[in-house]
Amino acid sequence: MFLINCPYCGERDQQEFKAGGEAHIERPKQPTELSDDEWAEYLFMRKNIKGVQFERWNHAHGCRKWFNMARDTSNDEIKAIYKMGEKPPTQ
Amino acid sequence: MTQNLRVKSSEFIDETNRISFKFDGKTYYGFKGDTLASALIANNIHLVGRSFKYHRPRGIMTSGSEEPNAIVQVNPNSNITEPNARATEIEIYEGLEASSQNCWPSVNFDIGGINNFLAPLFPAGFYYKTFMWPKSFWEKYEFFIRHSAGLGKSPNTRDPDIYDHRNIHCDVLVVGAGISGILAAKNAAKNNFKTLLLDEKNELGGSTIFEANEDNKINHNSASEWLKKEINELKNIKNLEIKTRTSVAAYHQYNYLLARENLTDHLVKKDKKNKIRQRLLKIRAKKVILATGALERPLIFNNNDRPGIMLSSAIKKYSNFYGVACGTKNIFFTNNDSAYESALSLHNKGIKVEAIIDIRENSDAKIIKKINDAGIKIYWAHTIVDTRGYKRLSGVSIMKLSNDGTSVTGSKISISCDCLGIAGGWTPAVHLYTQSGSKLTFDENRKIFIPKTDTKEQISVGSCGGDFELDEIITNLNYKLKNFLNINKTDFEGITLENDHETSKRNIWLLPSDQTIGKTKPFVDYQNDATAKDIKLALREGFRSIEHVKRYTTTGMGTDQGKLGNMHALGIIADTAGVKMGELGTTTFRPPYTPLTFGTIVGRNVGEFFDTFRRTPMNDWHIKNKAEFENVGQWKRSWYYPKEDETMHQAVQRESKAARQSAGILDASTLGKIDIQGSDASEFLNRVYTNAWSKLAIGKCRYGLMLNEDGMVYDDGVTTRLGENHYIMTTTTGGAANVLGKLEDYLQTEWPELDVYLTSVTDHFATASLCGPNSKKILNKIIPDLDLSDDNFPHMSFKEVLIDKIKCRIMRISFTGELSYEINAPASYGEAIWQKCIEAGKEFNITPYGTETMHLLRAEKGFIIVGQDTDGTMTPIDLQMDWIVSKKKYDFIGKRSLYRSDTMKEDRKQLVGLLTEDPNIVLEEGAQIVSELNQKPVEMLGHVTSSYFSPNLNKSIALAVVKDGKSMMGRKLFIPMENKNISVTVSNTVFYDEKNERLNA
């Protein structure tokens, strides 16, 4: 059970949060211009890496804000937490 | 047979407090402080169970939670009996009853014992190999397995005990109250850290407290006396909370640990009453100090499992702590110096030790001289090649080991004994450490896995960290604590330490016998009857990964999770496969460390507290009017209102007719309601619904369909424009929370530029839905001032009105196809408004109806229910709802997916109506649909999603999803059922009032 530092509320127990999958996948601005393959890439393809992964999290039972997390999936270490719209930290 | 093996009064046992208990139906006596195991041994009972596969007689082997054999059924005659309790952990109390498990008809005569003689037929992977063939025989095998195997019986009534949860936040958590844990906790608390110290035993002090080793001295005193003083001082320390009988079950990330505090299991029945039995502690610690100690290893040799064969350290604990001799003629078998301590302990208490068999060539430890002085014979470089005695050990045969340790030489010596202490060295208890995600490293020299790293948040001290000797433990503890707690000095810094050092080592994972391995039974996992032979067989058959060997041989898969034998299994695999143990890795230790009852896990969340119930403001009225309820998400919704002895079918038929012929009323309060405001509210709705919203006039309502980005229908509902920048959206009852979450997600992450605010107002409004041709007259009686003409208040529009000065919103919308009004009142006036409708409707025989009638009425009209007629694979096109998908809008959620090659296929499963050939047959929802009856394999075309008998049409109607259904209008299909095939015809989805004339009736 992680201890997650919500950028708006501070450190809270993981059970207050909802995981929202891979971060930094922007919804295409002009979906109709995309080929089936390009659209499928956006819609279905997600990374599942061993190592630092960028994820979306939502403080569902708190402020309900979405934010991003860089988490090392090999040891669950949370490397960074940053707000929506902010650039991922470079290591 | 009964014999008193209590040898010497012990300070840990209260001999003035005699306790009677029953085991296997017979009454015995023990003392306050005894465990069931120590009390049984005092009565000279070692045979307490049978092994799982071969039903071999098994005795008590350990003195703690690692016990593989002495697994008993507590309160065997009660229907709240508890299986799989370890006799070594049960503290006896007056009235305790326990019995052996896994044996029938009794532990002394067990029919399954015949498996022992059939053992050659039960090799590794036996279950996989044998019972899988022939397939049709499985049922017979299963019957056999279930009756002869099994670990205890489960209780058959509800657990009457009270369980509890508690959250704890502390600065320092110390797990284990042996010498390291006590010193660590004391120093943490003294330095102002809020400290919690836990131990699974009922006494503090670990194994040091009862050791009688004169060579271990602290400040020139015996280590145990010194530790007793330290424990005494704990009472006066602030910031320190101590919990005994508390076992840590799990260690999760970020120092989140779960522990079970046992509060009443050791109490007599009357003191247990109305008390919390066990409490789950949910601990979030800033720092964790693991001081979990080490588990003694057995030795793996032929027939090493007979009752009377025990761990050397357990024999020492039984004698020193409980004052009980485990045998009258004892032998020790060892590969290290610790067995000599046990032997000397017994000898000093006047218990006979016949011999010590040591696989090493020699040892220069000081204790050897004392053993020699005591006249105990030591057999150096010998090993046990076989043991005797079926229900109790009666002797061993030993032979000299070859220099390389792989074979035996010379002649066989036979020694009789009734107890054998085995000492195979020590395994650091790193289970919790690895659960936390930390990695181990293998110490090739000492053949142990030890923690690889300490961190800022976690350290391992004492023997769980790989320190076994007193000076090493204390010196390293001092150093580690200072770093970890960032303190200058500990209160035990500078104490003088004296102890012996072990210099001679020899480790042989599988000891040789004079017989070939095929003829021997060297048990590695006692509980699951896995032998070294099985492991070697698995390797011969090609298994290489330790995790695969474990599953194939079932090594380490019992309730003890192989705490004793896992290292030997690894060692034997490494030796056989010719690899290094460090390269092999180890199996994963998973929570819980020791088994937990379900009661502890669920705590107070049972019965009515299992989940949250949501009830509408009109709930009391429904109960008064005898409604039956159904669960919809967390809501309790009125299902139907049976009159007198009406069946559900009769009630629903009556309610459905009334709603179409005169007037019905439905509690629709549970529908999700989201208040949407902001200057971009219209644009927002354009993006989330498939249809267009910009032109919706203020005061008008519109039905909307929401898709997932994959183009599949996600939710639906009516949204009303209350003002220029103000809408109220309704969602399905079950989808409300998810829809809000999804909308917030898009607003925050994809469209942060939109000026839109969302508020869930589901609980703020109560909704009474009036329906039927007389609904207008009823509403007119309630609000005479409101012009209800179709011009002023047409279908799909909204009015804000006052009813008895209460501000209400009325939407003229319909989910039944009838003229219909939804009155939304502030929740606290919900029942009053409902009551008002009922009163006003009396003259029209207004009929309250529940969800079942609602479903039937909408099915007559072919209106879908998301989640019933859709399942996450249906597009609006599949639902024949093309009309609601805007072609003009550039984009909305899911639009692009509707143009994928797959979603555009003509022959997808599509929603259609089905009419049965016999109008009285009502189809089963979920039934499969085929076009051919005699074809094999037959293609499943789809399934029935909704099905009812329509009283208004006087025939059976159904909705179904059928492959290429749109092109099948009028075609005959079949529904094959167990006893008959039902003929159906594909139809339009709208069965009733196709022209929607009744909306304005």
Ligand SMILES: [Zn+2]
């Ligand atoms: Zn927050």
